[in-house]
Amino acid sequence: MARLFHGFRCPCCEPAVARRREVIRAGLGGLAALALTPAVAAAQAAGGGARVLRIRRVQTGESFAGVYWRDGRYDRDALRRLDVIFRDPSMDEVTPMDPRLFDVLHTIARHLDSDEHYEVISGYRAPETNAARARQSRRVSRVSLHMSGMAADVRLPGRQAIAIARAAADMQIGGVGLYRRDGFVHLDCGPARRW
Structure with missing residues (x-):
């Protein structure tokens, strides 16, 4: 049963989402690869081989x-780490x-x-943590994708936040949020959008 907080259903508690994540975690990397945006899938196919983070x-x-990720599968031990x-x-x-999400980060790097x-800076957020942050800002x-384990706020040394955001937006890779003042970029593996 999905938990309710501030009138919203917690997406990470939805049974369908939990089952889908378990399938992915069980090593069915091919299913996750099929769900990638065309730009990510093309970039991955062109690169072949192992994916590194x-x-x-x-x-x-x-x-x-x-x-x-190697040999057509996600490495379970690496994912746990x-x-x-x-x-x-x-x-x-x-x-x-x-x-x-790791495919998005790999592709952009x-x-x-x-x-x-x-x-x-931020990866998974428990619903309580996200609610506290939403009250502050x-x-x-x-209803952040951080609560579903689908988003991260990141910096990449040697690269300006705007360069990371532009690369992700140009490639139509998931959600891209530029937080120029704070010097980081929000990246997620949800639908392509930007802010």
């Missing part, structure tokens, strides 16, 4: 640098992240020819 969590200093790094540190709550670690959505 370099991540550093700002709040905890934890990092990951390695392959998360990434889930921990992308957790909600204020609640110390881990959720299965949508691997398509490759497009920008960057081998730097993404600095992750109108810029935080009350």
Whole structure:
């Protein structure tokens, strides 16, 4: 049963969403790859081979640098390690992240020819954390994809936030939010849109 908070259903608690994430987590990477936007799918097909991510969590200093997809499948161990790094540190709550988010990050880093670690400012947010942030700022959505493990707020050293946002927007990769004043970009694996 989906939990209600502030009059909205929590998307991460919907049974259908939970089942879908479990299927993805079970290693059926092919299903997730089919759901990619055409631009991401084309970029992945052109690159072939392994998909690599370099991540550093700002709040905890934890990092990951390695392959998360190879031989047509997501690496379960790598996904578990990434889930921990992308957790909600204020609640110390881990959720299965949508691997398509990692595909978005990989594709953008490759497009920008960057081998730097993404600095992750926000990954998964528990509904309580998101609600608290929404009360503090109108810029935080009350139904954020962060609560579904489908979004991250990131920086990429050596690249301006606007360059990351433009690359993602030009490639029509998910949601792209530019927070120029704060120096980061929101990226998600939801429908293509920008703000």
